[in-house]
Amino acid sequence: MNTKNIILIVLSIVVLTSINGQSRKDLKAIYHSQYSYEVMCLGVGQDGTKAIKVWSYGKTAEIAAHNAKRDAVAAVIFKGVPGGNGAAPTPPILGIDGYEKNQTFFDEFFKAGGMYLGFINLTADGVPSGADRIKTDKGFKVAIYASVNFDALRKYLEEQGIARRLDAGF
């Protein structure tokens, strides 16, 4: 093996490692992103509520389940609920940039033990098991079944001046 070939191999290793490093960094960013949760509609909820299934991540299953509660409320505020199981899609109360526009309010709202907990009723509390609990390289991905008090949440955000009332200006 001549020197030229050795240099070529070393360079290839360096390039490939850096690409892999970048994708790992991306994956880490995705894993830790505040938008990294998935929502599924379970059907038409009781009057003023949304019945959803939320998948979230965490280092332990308990942390992931705790994050899922927060993400269930965040989903109806920022993402909306997709249609499914006979229910029509629900648009988000605010846009996807609602957090950035009201960061101070939402940091307080979503803090540990924050106000957000007042708008969520779990239909299946406890640490998920079976198909709703998946072990990943970094921890756990779990799903919870939740009922979010959508109307009460919307009204609260309207009262706080975060969301626009339907009759605003009239």
Added chain:
Amino acid sequence: MKKTLILFVITIICASVSGQAKKPTIMVVPSDAFCISKGYFTTVNLNGSEQKIPDFKKAMQEDSQIRLVITKMGSIMSDRGFPLKDLEQTLKSIETESAELAMMASKSSGAAISESPIDILRRTAKADIIMDLDYTIKRQGPSQIITFNLRGLDAYSNKQVAAAAGVGAPSSFATADLLLEEAVLSHMDAFNGQLSKHFEDMFTNGREVTVVVRVWAGAPVDLEEDFDVNGTTDMLSIHIENWMAENTVSGRFSTSDATENVLKMEQVRIPMMYKSSSGREMAMDTRRFVSNLSRYLANAPFNIETKIYQRGLGECWLIIGEK
């Protein structure tokens, strides 16, 4: 001195009070397709062809399901700050009004209330936004499926401003009433989301209306008559369009018809508010907007007399030549 101070404070308060835009009225109306399919219609002969006209009164009196849907929608809309105008009650009110008008007479001379055939023709149920409702419940084997279709129609522009439609999940246990309630709960948030966007657009870009300028037969001028305004000689219709460009929000309107007798301008974006002579912010509507145009034409160099005729909620005619 004390009086002057009080007057000064009152003036400041009055000046600082800002008005609010005219709140649209919303009414749920069963669609023509729903009324005809359920048999709630009357048949009339119009110029030799038979036409089916929906009978809303019959629908409201005989269909308990439509009442349930309207009640449920009413409760949701009321919660959002928009109590619905009730179709059944409006129809009753129109009937009572007609009876009272027919019976009423002046105490001194016995004169009846003045009412033209146009006034009688226009005594109908109106709302700014019509929630046009249609649903069917179909059976598939042991299950029932609901198809729900709700359209929000702006009476000003005749445009669909919000909609919610879809098919519910099949159910073999739920009653028709339960399926209906579920459909309303399922669709109203999406509908209101779109309605909210429509209102936001109204506040940003103005309310969308139609303005039509017509000419009375025998009027001394028509829309092709030339006038000199500030050294620019042009047809009357061009001067009217210039005025519209100056007075609409961002100059937005489109002329869809222009002849010597008709100038039809659609998608006219009128401002939501205007400042009155006392400095107060007042809500603008089509009639008031057109009355400003009427005043413009009454002045030199035009000196034209006009009649304002409001046709529907979002359309106004300005007829030139006389009152």
